[in-house]
Amino acid sequence: MSTQQLDVFQVVADPSRRTILQMLSEDSMSINTIAENFEMSRPAVSKHIKILNQAGFISIEDIGRERYCTLKQDGFRQLQDWMRYFDQFWHTKLNKLARLLDERPSKDE
Amino acid sequence: MQKIIRHEFKFQHSPALVWEYLTDPELLAEWLMPNDFKPLVGHHFQFKTKPKINFGFDGTVYCEVLEIIPFQKLVYSWKGGMSKEKPGLDSIVTWILEPIDGGTLLKLEHAGFDGFRNYFPYLVMNKGWIKIGKRFIKNIKPV
Numbered sequence: 001m002s003t004q005q006l007d008v009f010q011v012v013a014d015p016s017r018r019t020i021l022q023m024l025s026e027d028s029m030s031i032n033t034i035a036e037n038f039e040m041s042r043p044a045v046s047k048h049i050k051i052l053n054q055a056g057f058i059s060i061e062d063i064g065r066e067r068y069c070t071l072k073q074d075g076f077r078q079l080q081d082w083m084r085y086f087d088q089f090w091h092t093k094l095n096k097l098a099r100l101l102d103e104r105p106s107k108d109e
Numbered sequence: 110m111q112k113i114i115r116h117e118f119k120f121q122h123s124p125a126l127v128w129e130y131l132t133d134p135e136l137l138a139e140w141l142m143p144n145d146f147k148p149l150v151g152h153h154f155q156f157k158t159k160p161k162i163n164f165g166f167d168g169t170v171y172c173e174v175l176e177i178i179p180f181q182k183l184v185y186s187w188k189g190g191m192s193k194e195k196p197g198l199d200s201i202v203t204w205i206l207e208p209i210d211g212g213t214l215l216k217l218e219h220a221g222f223d224g225f226r227n228y229f230p231y232l233v234m235n236k237g238w239i240k241i242g243k244r245f246i247k248n249i250k251p252v
Contacts, residue, residue, distance in 0.1 A: 007166070009198050082198070085161075087114050090217055094118045097130060097140040101122050 008078045011055040016040070017048050021057060021071065030066040114219040121212045124180045131183055131204055142170070148183075150174050166198075181206055187219070 020034055035045040052058045056074030060067050120127055130136045132148045142156040152174045160168035166189050176184035183204040200221035207214040
């Protein structure tokens with residue numbers, strides 16, 4: 001799976017990635033600690049971590065021999081931006097519809 | 110806990126006329142986006158707009174008509190992202206028309222921002238993100 005093509009919604013649609021984010025919402029954790037909580041293989045967990053990192057949901061820092069993951073705002077902001085975008089989008093479009101309807105001659109009613 | 114965008118507009122026009130603007134592809138294009146809509150349940154159609162690559166959106170919204178009650182209700186799926194095969198945004202748009210005194214009350218619901226469903230608590234719980242959470246609450250209303 002190419003991680004480049006995933007958009008924010010796809011990134012968070014995966015249950016394992018949601019679980020990882022939930023775990024990290026408690027505290028920063030090493031990739032090893034995260035992997036211990038999953039049935040799946042360590043490489044599979046690493047792949048999810050990589051996707052979360054690329055999408056800006058987490059950052060990874062090397063401390064000693066361990067790689068620590070911490071939640072990061074960027075990915076969440078992007079989700080929020082989408083939501084705002086659509087809210088504004090509909091507001092603008094509906095205003096346009098209202099203008100179009102108001103411009104119609106009254107005989108149409 | 111699903112998140113929904115809602116809007117309500119009152120028009121001084123009959124539901125029949127408002128319905129026309131929701132279901133006639135040319136009239137729909139005048140205010141929404143170019144499209145190949147047909148008022149038939151199961152019809153697949155697309156809206157075309159400018160791509161928003163930063164958002165991971167290629168500019169095409171893939172839709173399917175899910176429900177039609179003439180002059181009262183119209184429901185279609187609304188999927189978009191970087192490709193048709195893997196739409197990141199898988200949502201549902203519902204239009205409800207209610208006759209009111211001398212006009213129409215048009216209600217829009219845009220639902221299915223699944224990405225948000227399980228996230229909201231983390232945003233709010235997490236230190237420093239409380240402000241973002243508050244802005245969220247203003248923008249979206251729970252079901």
